[in-house]
Amino acid sequence: MSKEDISRRQFLNYTLTGVGGFMAAGMLMPMVRFAIDPILEKGASQDMVAVTEVSKIGKEPKRFNFKIKQKDGWYESEVTQSAWVYKNSKGELIALSPVCKHLGCTIDWNTDPAHPSQFYCPCHGGRYEKDGTNIKGTPPLAPLDVYDSQVKDGKLYLGKAKPRKGA
Amino acid sequence: MKWSSGNITVYQQSKEFVDTAIIPLLPLSFGSSMRTSASMADYSTLIGEETERQLHGRLFLLPPFTYLMEEDSETLMLRLHSWVKELKAEGLRHVYFLTSDSQWKKREQELGETLLWLPVIPMETMDEDYREEIVKEQVKQLFQVILHKWQES
């Protein structure tokens, strides 16, 4: 009699730990995935696209357009993207995304007469310094994204635009 | 932003920043005007989407207002006015109609809102880069109109 009791309790114990263990695994899985994903992603990073010859890049930001393949749901299409590119005082090439960090309008360079030599967003008057830093007191709360870039054979290649930390 | 569920959360959170709507007016016709009506649809869609891309954060590109070319114009006008009424109540102060259909040009006064009328340019035989250039050029013009209105308000 008692022997049977124990075995039943044991059985319950086993099954409960089993279920608990299973649930814990379920909770762990997503965490592990989050931890691993960025590493996996690197291998599959988007191809870099040739945008312009380096010799055409000056100190003043200039807009360059380029095409990338974009997956929209289940079909792939070509979309035109643009970048504001210039050479900074250290001689480094900077490529900024034209998408305003407030609500996503397209910014322009030096178009606000009251604030020359800044990026300006026509939608709600967002402004950014030449290096992309958002100007306090205007709607955007983060600096412009920066494209991954690479120079090869005198050409500038751009990849994904990546966010930076806020000012 | 476009009329798609992905944008609605952003819209609801930032309503006060979105005050402009574009409604494409697209006629539908079979028979001899079929090609024209389709070209108009192509063209308005391209122009509308490019404008939306640039002014994403302040402008709503609505689904097109479609009608048969032969439809009674009084009824159309009434329907259109009821769209506008709804949009205004929603806080979209600037409403634009985007079309290539010249019947609207003739009745611009009655519309009450700004008509962005662009004569249709058939694009189906154009190569892609040229097409893009034309669209960019046209959108620039629309920009002037829209930005000017924004500055006034």
Ligand code: FES
């Ligand atoms: S979208 Fe640029 S300031 Fe609002």
